[in-house]
Amino acid sequence: MASVHDQMAAAGKVKRSKDLPQGVERLKEEHRKVVKDCRSQIEHWKKVENDYESLQERLRTLPDKLSYDIMVPFGPLAFMPGKLVHTNELTVLLGDNWFAKCSAKQADALVEHRKKHVKNTLDDLQKVMKNFQNRADFTDDLEKLTGDTGDFVDIREEVINEEEVTKGKHRLAHKANSKPKQVYLLELEEDKEKKEGDDERTTGVLSEEELWARLDELERQEELQDERYRYTRLDSTDTNGEDTTSSSEEEKEADGGSDVQVNGHQKENGWLPTSITSQMNGTNGSHPEDEEEEDCDEEAGNGLPTIYFSHTAEFKKVRINTGKNTTLKFSERNEQKAQAKRKKKSGKSNGHSPHESYKITSPADIYRVFVDLVNGEPIPRKSILKSRSRENSMCSDTSESSTADFEERRAAFGRSWSHDDATHSDTSDGITEEESPTGTSPRTNGRFEAFTGTVIEKDPLPCSIPHLTIAPPALPTIPERKLEEVGPEAPQEPPKRMSKFKATQLHQK
Amino acid sequence: MAEAIQKKLQSELEKYQQLQKDVSKSMSARQKLEAQLTENNIVKEELALLDIQNTVYKLIGPVLVKQDLDEAKATVSKRLEYINGEIQRYETLLKEMERKSEQHREVLSSLQHVNIFCFEMPQAADM
Numbered sequence: 001m002a003s004v005h006d007q008m009a010a011a012g013k014v015k016r017s018k019d020l021p022q023g024v025e026r027l028k029e030e031h032r033k034v035v036k037d038c039r040s041q042i043e044h045w046k047k048v049e050n051d052y053e054s055l056q057e058r059l060r061t062l063p064d065k066l067s068y069d070i071m072v073p074f075g076p077l078a079f080m081p082g083k084l085v086h087t088n089e090l091t092v093l094l095g096d097n098w099f100a101k102c103s104a105k106q107a108d109a110l111v112e113h114r115k116k117h118v119k120n121t122l123d124d125l126q127k128v129m130k131n132f133q134n135r136a137d138f139t140d141d142l143e144k145l146t147g148d149t150g151d152f153v154d155i156r157e158e159v160i161n162e163e164e165v166t167k168g169k170h171r172l173a174h175k176a177n178s179k180p181k182q183v184y185l186l187e188l189e190e191d192k193e194k195k196e197g198d199d200e201r202t203t204g205v206l207s208e209e210e211l212w213a214r215l216d217e218l219e220r221q222e223e224l225q226d227e228r229y230r231y232t233r234l235d236s237t238d239t240n241g242e243d244t245t246s247s248s249e250e251e252k253e254a255d256g257g258s259d260v261q262v263n264g265h266q267k268e269n270g271w272l273p274t275s276i277t278s279q280m281n282g283t284n285g286s287h288p289e290d291e292e293e294e295d296c297d298e299e300a301g302n303g304l305p306t307i308y309f310s311h312t313a314e315f316k317k318v319r320i321n322t323g324k325n326t327t328l329k330f331s332e333r334n335e336q337k338a339q340a341k342r343k344k345k346s347g348k349s350n351g352h353s354p355h356e357s358y359k360i361t362s363p364a365d366i367y368r369v370f371v372d373l374v375n376g377e378p379i380p381r382k383s384i385l386k387s388r389s390r391e392n393s394m395c396s397d398t399s400e401s402s403t404a405d406f407e408e409r410r411a412a413f414g415r416s417w418s419h420d421d422a423t424h425s426d427t428s429d430g431i432t433e434e435e436s437p438t439g440t441s442p443r444t445n446g447r448f449e450a451f452t453g454t455v456i457e458k459d460p461l462p463c464s465i466p467h468l469t470i471a472p473p474a475l476p477t478i479p480e481r482k483l484e485e486v487g488p489e490a491p492q493e494p495p496k497r498m499s500k501f502k503a504t505q506l507h508q509k
Numbered sequence: 510m511a512e513a514i515q516k517k518l519q520s521e522l523e524k525y526q527q528l529q530k531d532v533s534k535s536m537s538a539r540q541k542l543e544a545q546l547t548e549n550n551i552v553k554e555e556l557a558l559l560d561i562q563n564t565v566y567k568l569i570g571p572v573l574v575k576q577d578l579d580e581a582k583a584t585v586s587k588r589l590e591y592i593n594g595e596i597q598r599y600e601t602l603l604k605e606m607e608r609k610s611e612q613h614r615e616v617l618s619s620l621q622h623v624n625i626f627c628f629e630m631p632q633a634a635d636m
Contacts, residue, residue: 094552094555094556095549095552096545096549096552096585097568097569098556098565098566098568098576098581099566099567100556100559100563100564100566101564101565101566106563109558113558114551114555117551
């Protein structure tokens with residue numbers, strides 16, 4: 001283990017627990033012991049099988065002659081010549097002091113039956129040996145991983161912007177080359193409370209069932225992550241990875257675990273939060289560690305060569321299939337939302353920033369612009385603004401423009417659906433819901449104004465919920481969905497609006 | 510005070526060790542029973558392969574006593590049941606002992622803590 005120690009020294013800033021090399025060594029020892037035991041047992045049973053084989057041979061040839069001339073053992077030291085008679089009559093020991101007189105062929109059948117048992121035992125032993133061999137290999141790999149000797153590279157992405165609309169769930173950059181099996185042995189201190197698997201689970205090679213179990217585990221871990229991040233987000237002010245909120249057991253564990261490095265290797269190998277915690281430590285946890293790590297690109301806290309990856313400053317771009325095959329970027333929705341809010345609050349017709357209408361960053365923008373030309377109205381915004389100022393006035397634009405506008409409004413509070421893969425829905429929903437009470441009335445106004453063929457939810461508050469429900473299907477085409485929703489929702493709206501709704505509907509039809 | 514605690518610790522330790530021995534004894538007995546179980550299973554299967562023509566003998570001491578095939582089968586089945594029952598009994602016994610040893614372990618650890626405090630104080634004072 002000298003090499004490991006050297007590497008540890010070289011790691012320098014890495015605070016690795018001293019138990020790591022010892023633990024690894026001990027684990028390897030145990031593995032080797034088991035493998036040796038298995039080997040010896042396999043040898044023994046193989047010998048037994050060979051004996052049975054030769055016995056069968058003898059049984060087949062024995063009845064060939066009526067009698068054989070043999071040297072009969074006489075006591076422990078002497079032989080004397082004699083004859084072997086009744087060559088077909090055999091007294092067979094069945095086990096447990098039971099005997100049976102059988103013919104040679106019957107004995108042969110019995111021997112076959114026994115050989116079957118021996119084979120089963122041999123197979124089991126082989127499996128166990130292979131299992132433990134894999135585990136030993138895995139620990140070797142792990143050691144290499146932590147010791148910087150392997151080809152493994154850790155890719156890290158530092159998430160800085162906490163306020164970024166991520167809806168409560170962090171997307172953690174996966175480590176390059178990280179195979180699921182490698183994650184098992186990381187962060188084992190947390191597992192004490194959640195010990196799910198025993199050592200058997202840490203094999204590098206997983207059978208199918210184990211893979212499925214592992215997938216389920218990962219899913220559960222993801223959910224736990226989400227919760228955790230939700231908590232951290234709602235607490236928000238504390239960006240420190242070491243969660244001060246002890247709202248969940250897992251967070252406590254994360255605290256405890258953050259003291260141990262990601263590749264802390266423990267004797268007790270549990271499954272569970274290994275991937276969570278490793279990732280937690282990678283992004284959230286151990287900020288002091290992070291600060292250290294930021295200095296060195298190559299020597300990561302994990303002892304792995306690390307590549308630091310960061311997204312560009314732009315918002316996450318998500319392509320959404322809005323109606324009529326337009327797509328909107330998420331960032332754009334943000335802007336739209338912000339602007340929509342500003343407009344609502346200001347109520348001014350010219351409150352909007354010019355770039356919103358004319359900046360073409362996605363087909364949707366073009367679409368909007370195009371729509372303007374078609375309608376003969378130079379600035380779509382104007383009409384929208386006008387409709388905003390007037391309550392319950394319907395936009396006289398074609399459905400497309402209002403659709404686009406409505407999309408903006410939906411973006412204002414309907415961010416959740418825009419991410420089919422983003423999992424940040426929770427916090428952002430929380431945020432939107434907080435804002436919703438304040439912006440309800442203008443929102444409703446705006447909504448109705450924007451609508452020509454699209455749905456507006458009945459009430460402002462529940463509006464977020466329909467958003468959520470719409471969200472899950474990937475890339476919903478919102479306007480169409482809105483159209484679907486129009487029917488049930490229309491009757492519930494105040495009569496004024498209803499009439500306009502219907503008017504426009506009829507008009508459209 | 511410290512000596513009393515130490516004595517207590519010693520006695521607890523002894524009790525715990527005794528318990529551990531019992532546990533290991535039960536374990537080995539259970540393993541033996543398991544071996545017998547597999548053996549009797551094999552005998553049962555092999556008896557099934559025989560027919561009435563084969564004479565079955567039972568070794569009682571130095572004597573091979575002739576047995577009836579059906580009788581032998583019945584006897585083996587009964588023995589199997591008996592072994593299963595014994596294994597169950599040992600299982601429960603083992604669990605019970607495990608629980609007790611756990612309790613003892615806790616007591617021991619708490620005593621150890623107290624012991625350490627009691628010792629370290631006077632030792633520190635002495636030093």
